[in-house]
Amino acid sequence: MRSWMRYLIAGVVLIVFVAIVVIVRNARQSALPAGLPSDALALARERGLTPDDVYAALATYVPGGKSDEYVMFASGGHSGQVIAIGIPSMRILKVIAVFAPEPWQGYGYGVEENPLNELYGRGPYPAADTHHPALSETNGEYDGQFLFIGDKANGRVAVIDLRDWETKQIVKNPVFENNHGAAFVTPNTEYVVEVSQYGLPLGNKYAPLERYKEDYRGLITFWKFDRKKGRIVPEQSFGIEVPPYWQDLADCGKAASDGWVFVNSFNTELATGGIEKGKPPFEAGVSQNDMDYLHIINWRQAEKLVQQGKFITINGFKVLPLKEAIAGGVLYFTPEPKSPHGVDVCPCGKHIVVGGKLDPHVTIYNIEKIKQAIANKDYEKTDPYGVPVLRFDATKEAQVEVGLGPLHTQFDDQGYAYTSLFLDTAVARWTLGGCKYKAPEEPWKLVGKIQTHYNIGHLAVTEGDTVNPQSKYLVALNKWSVDRFTNTGPLLPQNLQLIDISNTGERMRLLYDMPLGIGEPHYAQIIRADRLKSWEVYPEIGWDAHKQAKSPYAATKGRIEVSGNTVTIYSTLIRSHFEPEHIKVKKGQRVVWHLTNLERTRDATHGFTVPGYGLSASLEPGETVTVEFVADKEGVYSFYCSEFCSALHLEMMGYLLVEP
Numbered sequence: 001m002r003s004w005m006r007y008l009i010a011g012v013v014l015i016v017f018v019a020i021v022v023i024v025r026n027a028r029q030s031a032l033p034a035g036l037p038s039d040a041l042a043l044a045r046e047r048g049l050t051p052d053d054v055y056a057a058l059a060t061y062v063p064g065g066k067s068d069e070y071v072m073f074a075s076g077g078h079s080g081q082v083i084a085i086g087i088p089s090m091r092i093l094k095v096i097a098v099f100a101p102e103p104w105q106g107y108g109y110g111v112e113e114n115p116l117n118e119l120y121g122r123g124p125y126p127a128a129d130t131h132h133p134a135l136s137e138t139n140g141e142y143d144g145q146f147l148f149i150g151d152k153a154n155g156r157v158a159v160i161d162l163r164d165w166e167t168k169q170i171v172k173n174p175v176f177e178n179n180h181g182a183a184f185v186t187p188n189t190e191y192v193v194e195v196s197q198y199g200l201p202l203g204n205k206y207a208p209l210e211r212y213k214e215d216y217r218g219l220i221t222f223w224k225f226d227r228k229k230g231r232i233v234p235e236q237s238f239g240i241e242v243p244p245y246w247q248d249l250a251d252c253g254k255a256a257s258d259g260w261v262f263v264n265s266f267n268t269e270l271a272t273g274g275i276e277k278g279k280p281p282f283e284a285g286v287s288q289n290d291m292d293y294l295h296i297i298n299w300r301q302a303e304k305l306v307q308q309g310k311f312i313t314i315n316g317f318k319v320l321p322l323k324e325a326i327a328g329g330v331l332y333f334t335p336e337p338k339s340p341h342g343v344d345v346c347p348c349g350k351h352i353v354v355g356g357k358l359d360p361h362v363t364i365y366n367i368e369k370i371k372q373a374i375a376n377k378d379y380e381k382t383d384p385y386g387v388p389v390l391r392f393d394a395t396k397e398a399q400v401e402v403g404l405g406p407l408h409t410q411f412d413d414q415g416y417a418y419t420s421l422f423l424d425t426a427v428a429r430w431t432l433g434g435c436k437y438k439a440p441e442e443p444w445k446l447v448g449k450i451q452t453h454y455n456i457g458h459l460a461v462t463e464g465d466t467v468n469p470q471s472k473y474l475v476a477l478n479k480w481s482v483d484r485f486t487n488t489g490p491l492l493p494q495n496l497q498l499i500d501i502s503n504t505g506e507r508m509r510l511l512y513d514m515p516l517g518i519g520e521p522h523y524a525q526i527i528r529a530d531r532l533k534s535w536e537v538y539p540e541i542g543w544d545a546h547k548q549a550k551s552p553y554a555a556t557k558g559r560i561e562v563s564g565n566t567v568t569i570y571s572t573l574i575r576s577h578f579e580p581e582h583i584k585v586k587k588g589q590r591v592v593w594h595l596t597n598l599e600r601t602r603d604a605t606h607g608f609t610v611p612g613y614g615l616s617a618s619l620e621p622g623e624t625v626t627v628e629f630v631a632d633k634e635g636v637y638s639f640y641c642s643e644f645c646s647a648l649h650l651e652m653m654g655y656l657l658v659e660p
């Protein structure tokens, strides 16, 4: 080859190479969104953000002064609290004190007006384990008035008033010591449902494990809710005795299935464990059967039977005996495969979806078929306790293979269902058939998946448990976070992942990873923020937030009254002083201290703490609270305001003089 030809070829190759480099560089730059200011583009490049990252950042950023479109109420797991999170920003708005003391909310530190003190006095308070929050509903839609949450560890249910986002009531189940399927509400919040989990003798009695089959039971409790009073009414509530299979989760029927409640279960083996005695451990013992029983409960019929007096009383609480429930057509079973977890009713109420932890399918039942099977007495058998078991094929509508470890299912308004896959650590999107929403694809088919990080439990769609969910966002509540965040030592936060599901024709899109280092948020519900009609300040000065009424102890002027061994103090708080500032008591006297915040300005909250006496109160604008204690330690105590309320906040103090 001539040398000039060699040079020519080398020159062409060089030109092509340079051209490719330039094209690739330009392509990479233009892949970032156009129209961004050049410094934003430079920043994105400098931080190594991909176009997807930039999109996610823009999709979730909510500037100060603007508010989130949705609010998610997540359980705080074993913190015992509830966490409110803005969506799409994923910022924590508030931790609501529920089952555990919370000093900054004056909850459990000497303030008389709260449900913890009502139940346990000054404590100690048992450690809770919250699992499932439930927003109150009207006609199957969230109405933004109340929030309920169950405590698995102690068989309790709490009522939170969303006018002031404070817990108003805790009821302790008088018959059962634990729960899991709690809380779930009927479509007009007639009842708050609480389902027991691990079999126990009813009424907290003793019985040996050898008598598990005979003496242990489960309980499905219907707490009557009085919306006007904002309280559960135990006298009008009742439980239904069920066999000691481990009842698990629940969902209330709605629309087509209104009047029914569905509960999955997973120990039809009646296993009692005993690994240390060479017996199969629980994990094996309760997973032997291929099928367990979906409980199908006609709650209106149960209510009627209880009103007719067909109940027994255990620890003062009405219980419909199993025999009556069977005879009265309240309780039916249908088989559900394999180690079921999670039962979810679709928006039109027709379909009931169950996940089997050890089955790659979700099973979908149809309420019409269930009703037909009940009418035809289409039973495959009765269980050892006499409960009719409907024929599986007579109640089943479809099964969809979604992946490994299906747990919980949510729905949107495009005809799709979303199931969390614990083992696959993913969300599966699949199509519903015959629902009021219709997907363009063939029904009962897996159509998409997105990875989650890692080991997803529940998932929540915007307005997801209502008759009208919104195809907007889905939050994956993941158990493990492993490598997603800065190392926080051996105890890691959970990871809540925000996923865009609005583009139903295409992929689901991951928008945000949110570390939640407060306690395991099992479940959450997401409500449109404009449904919440929360107060800005309490309605009038002297408000008792516990009773939601004017307090008889409200004062506009400070004063001290002494009667016998009791000193009653009426204190007022306003920026930046207490009145009175000098309080003199004698050692051993009982102190009843009523405090009123006179402020009407939004956010002008004062705190109150008395060092040495372990007291802490939060006085929101207009609020009156009472703290009580015995002044049993002589000395001088500088009580003060614990909220930085003004420039002279540090001066907002007084002396409690306890004379010897």
Ligand code: K7E
Residues within 6 Å of the ligand: 131, 132, 180, 249, 341, 407, 408, 457, 458, 522, 523
């Ligand atoms: Cu699946 Cu308690 Cu709802 Cu946790 S439960 S995940």
Ligand code: CUA
Residues within 6 Å of the ligand: 575, 576, 605, 606, 607, 641, 642, 643, 644, 645, 646, 649, 650, 652
């Ligand atoms: Cu009031 Cu600080």
